[in-house]
Structures are given as C-alpha cells and as structure tokens.
Amino acid sequence: MCGRYGRRGDKQKIAEQFNVSGELPDMAFPVADYNIAPSTDQPIIRQNRETGERELVMARWGLIPFFTKSAADIKNLRTINARADKVESSPSWREPMKKRRCLVPASWIYEWPEAGKPPKQPYRMEMSNGNTFAIAGLWDAWKDDTGRWIQSFAMVTTEANELMAQIHSRIPVMLHARDYDRWLDRGETERLPVDLLRPYEAEAMEMHEANPMVGKPSNNGPDMIANPGASLATFPVRSSVG
Template identity: 45%
Template sequence: MSGRYLRRSDKQRLAETFGIKGDLSHLTIAPTDYNIAPNSTQPVIRCNRKTGEREMVLMRWGLVPQFAKSLSDFEGATTINARAETLTGKAMWRIPFESRRCIIPADGFYEWKKLEDMTGTQSRRISKPYAFTMKDPQNSPFAFAGIWSAWKDPSGSWLQSFAIVTTTANELVEPIHNRMPVILQPQDYDRWFTRSRTQLNESSVPTSELPLDLLRPYPADAMQSVPHNPLDPNPL
C-alpha cells in the first residue's frame, strides 16, 4: 500500500508542468509537503468536462464513492489506493475508473521495508522507510494515475475525493514493498483523461476502451531510492 507521498513543487510549477491554464489564486496549496498523509486535501489534475481543458482542484485523499450513505462508513485509510487488477470489478472502483480519471502530482513516494531487529536476546519487527524519486536532472514533478469521486452529504455539501491506482512493484521497489503507485508517462496523460464516446451513452464502458495497458510498473532504471530518516523533513 502506498500510504505516504511527497510534493516539493508549488502550484505554479505544477501548472507549468501539467499544462494548467487560467487563474490559480483561488487555490491554497502549501509550497511543499514532504509527508502527505491520507485524509488530507491535495491538488489533483483532471479534465474539465465542459471546456476539455486540464484543471487543478483540491480533493481529499481517500475515495468516498458517490453512492455512500455516510462518510463514517469510509473513514480511515482503506480507500486511499485502488488496485489496478480490480478496477473493473466493484462499482466503487469501476464507476470512477470509467468516467472520472485524474492524475495526482508528486515528487516522490515512500514505502517501508519490514525488518527483524535484534536487541540483546529480543527480536522485534521494525519498518524502515525509503523514499522513491525520479532520475530527473530538472527535478520535475510526475503523475500518479488516480480516480476521483464526488459525494453529496445530507446537508447538500459536496466532497470530492481521490484514490491512487497501484500496481505490482518494479525491480527497484520490490525489495522494499510488493506494490507501487502507477506512474504515467507525460505522453499518456491525454489518453488517461479521455472519456470514451461509448460511455457517454451507456452505463458501462467496454473493457477494450479503457486504458488498462497504462496500469503497469514504471521502468525501474528511471527511478532511484534512498533510505529515509523520518526526522528529516526533506528526504531528497
């Protein structure tokens, strides 16, 4: 499970990298966040259905499906990740995957390696964190594949939320954890956003029209990892 990620790019850098146009003064986003946690509000990029242009919005990390009866039913971190292998199964994942795909800007993510620690004659399980980033001399932000949903509470207020899509780990991540976020290549952003013509008229989209082939591990040789000291606010 990918339970923490980091962002060192401010909203202007995100807008330049991901082709966001227009005024962003209404968005309040911390310039950096090296410990992004579940249930926090984070910048997400999606395609505006009216204009067709990319837009940046704030959403809660931890997907609440549109058919939820109560927010309390989905509290906690259980819906922060959506497994690529099950996206076409349960309605909770299938509905947003068919019609509400988004990307989540990031500059890195964390995974924890479980180890045995011998202290004297006692053995205990510990977890050692690692930070994973891109091998990029420009230090540009990259994109997790995501899905989002909008839920209306009994008072009439809307909550928009997202989940990060995960897949099997590549050769770099696998020694630490068996899962990793799906990271999209820039040339695939438009395809990830695109809603099929069929789905505008049908309740369910044929699997052949969904971008399932993009849900693969990112090339390991394009990434790097370092052990992370939790006391250091900047792991990079």
C-alpha cells in the first residue's frame, strides 16, 4: 500500500507539464511537498466534462464513494489505494473507473518493507531522470450533511516491478505520457483502459533509503527524502534489470 508520496512544482509548473487548460484552482499548494499524507487536499488532473480539456483541481486523498451515508462513515474508509484487479468489480471503484479517472502528479513515492518487525526502514522510489510523473487515479464526489460537495481520489496500485519487489508486493500505477489521454477519456466506457494498469519499467526507476521520520505527517521538509544514517553499501538500492 502506498501511504505517502512527494511532489515538486507549484500549480503553474504542474499545469504546464500536464497541458492543463483553463483557470487554476484558488487553493495554493507548496512548491515542494516532501511528505504527502492521506486526508490532505492535493492536486489532480482530470478531463473537463464540458470542454474535454484537462483541468487541475484539488481533491482529498482518500476516495469517499458517492454512496457514503454520513461523515461518520468516512473515518472507517480504507480508500487511499484501489487495487487494479478490483477496479471493475468493487462498489467503491467500478463507477469512478468508468468515467472518473484522473492523474495524480508525483515526484516520488515512499514505501515500507512488508516483511520484518517495526521499526521498518522506509524507501523513496522515483524516476531515474528525476522527472515528475503521473499516477493513475480514480476520483469521486460526495455531498456532506451541509450540502457541500467534497471531491476525493485514490491511487490505483498493481503488482510490484522488479525494483519495488525487493521490499513490497505492490506499486502505484505510473502512466506513460502517451497514455494520459486514454486514461482521462470520460467517454471511454465500453472498453475501459485496464490494460494500462501494469507496473512501470524498473530500469527507468531507482530506490533510496528515506528518512525514518517520514512516517509522521507533521515532518515535512527536504530532509525526508534521504536517510541521514544510510551507509554507502546500502544506499541507493537499485534494480538489477537492464
């Protein structure tokens, strides 16, 4: 499960990178966010229903299904990640998968090993070229008891590639730029793009030890991306592929 990620770039830079059209949201977000945690509002990119162009909006990480009955039920939701093998069958995912798909801009993700006992060493995975990438996401909209609409999203995860498999069995789906339009297409209902839900090539990525303090959401700074106690013998961990 991916429960933390990071992002570089203000809203203008992200809008340019992902070819967003129209007005940008009023809500500002930092030029760099080193420890993004669930339940926070984050930028996502989706297709505008009216114009068909890409738009950038803010949404809560942790999808609130449209059928959620009350705010009291939200705290029990486990919806920050959607398994690729369940997006067409799960009640929480199947409607968003049909017509509410989005891109989640990220510069790296954090993950902790599945095996072993706590405390566990977290790792940071990113593209070898350092570029920001897009994670396949699903979004939904829910109206609370006051009539306010809350937009929210989840990341889609799949089987780990050879690099991530060294510590964990799953990885967020990272999309190639050539597949953005197809993933975002709200008219694509008969032939859903489930074939895109595959692991990214391991040889294009690298993994490093992260700061163990990244587990606390209040810790957010450039020192989160590296482990100050890492030795040269174990830092970074790289794939043997390629």
